[in-house]
Amino acid sequence: MGQCCRGAAGFAMLEALVAIVVLAVGVLGVASLLLNSSRFTQQASYDTTAMQLATEMAERMRANPAVSQTGAAAEAVTPNRYFIDTATGQRPAVTAANSPYAVACAAASAVCARQLADFDVAEFWDRVTGALPGGRAVVCRDMVAYDQATGFSWACTPSTTGRLDDAPVVIKIGWISRLSGRTVAAQTDLADMATRPQLVIVATQGTVN
Template identity: 70%
Template structure:
């Protein structure tokens, strides 16, 4: 009887170890899928910006035509108003007006996709000269170029979410903010140039 009890205890310890391993494997797998989705979202927005150079192009000509409508922070910015869906309604206005409508549509659609695909998803698109710091890592802030010239700072897309590897659970807003303090995917977007 004692031998059977010892065998059951040893088996239970082994099963608990395997269960912990499976749980960690599931967390790492989920985090990897979030990494992939975030990278795809960031790359997609960079491509949309490259396609719409009238609004997002590099250089004084583009900045003088219109402010970069792609520059957002999904935590602090207002969602732009959609004036026209460029994929269903033909544009009968100026080229710049059509480009601005397309940019607004791109931002709204992308914003909603980030929120739907990533738990607690946050995205920032801005010009930033210091996207990475050796002591603190990536940050949400955007630092302008010291020269004061707009196109001296690269356009950066930053995306973060609540990691499955975190030991915290979704609780109060303070917990949520603490879990999403750093971007997890950062890419430099190189839009086309306006002549």
């Protein structure tokens, strides 16, 4: 009778171990599901933030046509101050103290328009790089914003006719995707942002005369 009881006790222990293993597998599956759900949620948040930033910047550019919609001759002399690349360019030296929203501009209208553009760019620059992980933004004229073979790219093709104002002005934003599983430290080239931007919108249409 004692030997029988000892065997039953051992069998119960085996059942318990199997149950623990099954439970652990289930918990790991749920944990993986929650992790993926968190990544998708965070990526959706970044998508929304990028769209808001790009749309707001486009509206600011349309509100300042003296700078954002300059003609070919004007752009040849004074490059459009809205055209930037936060990975390779230089942020305008604008602070709250000399913000046109805080201090009224008393200079000529053309000077004030450029000052406003500098402030718009500086604020946009800070928000993109601050709100998005490894965030990068490019604003430029681009005739080929999307290629069927390669998709979106950071490169800009400003003209195919020789004019400077024939291409539309586009805003491109990219960041390190939460769906890629990569981190800032793992990026070999942060300026590339996995080769292509994740969001591209048209700010102003190009004109060909």
